[in-house]
Amino acid sequence: MLATLGLAAASLWSAGxxxxxGASGCEPMQKLLMERKAMVDRxxxxxxxxxxxxxxxxxxxxxxxANNGEATLKFATANKDWCQIPDSFIEGMxxxxxxxxxxxxxxCNAVKQxxxxxxxxxxxxxxxxxxxxGGADSVTSGAGGGLRIPQGAL
Numbered sequence: 729m730l731a732t733l734g735l736a737a738a739s740l741w742s743a744g745x746x747x748x749x750g751a752s753g754c755e756p757m758q759k760l761l762m763e764r765k766a767m768v769d770r771x772x773x774x775x776x777x778x779x780x781x782x783x784x785x786x787x788x789x790x791x792x793x794a795n796n797g798e799a800t801l802k803f804a805t806a807n808k809d810w811c812q813i814p815d816s817f818i819e820g821m822x823x824x825x826x827x828x829x830x831x832x833x834x835x836c837n838a839v840k841q842x843x844x845x846x847x848x849x850x851x852x853x854x855x856x857x858x859x860x861x862g863g864a865d866s867v868t869s870g871a872g873g874g875l876r877i878p879q880g881a882l
Contacts, residue, residue, distance in 0.1 A: 753810065753811075754807060757803055757811060757813070760803060761800065764796050764797070764800065767789060767792060767793045767796065768793075783835055783838040783839045786835035787835040787836040787838075787839050791836070793832070797821060797828055801822060804817065804821065
């Protein structure tokens, strides 16, 4: 995944900004690409460090990265001729952004699943406070009719 982002970033910097810098009105492309590079660098740093991104952080970061990709594609498509943005840049950016949207979906689903698991655990803890064994049947509640201890010589 990171290799894809790294290749995308490398192609972005070699194709886009160098050509876009010469034309007036193309500065927003430079800004979008700089923001994108900062986000990709943060992802790369988190993969190398002991402190990994939490699902919440990953969902947020990949969400911002996907939004940046959409904005970059919109600008690049609208200003392709004026800023001399090659078709290969737009095609590569489109493919990369689809991958990023997929990763964002996975990260955000992990956040939802984690929240659902925490909610279930809290509900079970609240129910378990009334009965430490968590059941309401005759075996765990201690009511008659459950398992009986054999009487007589042991």
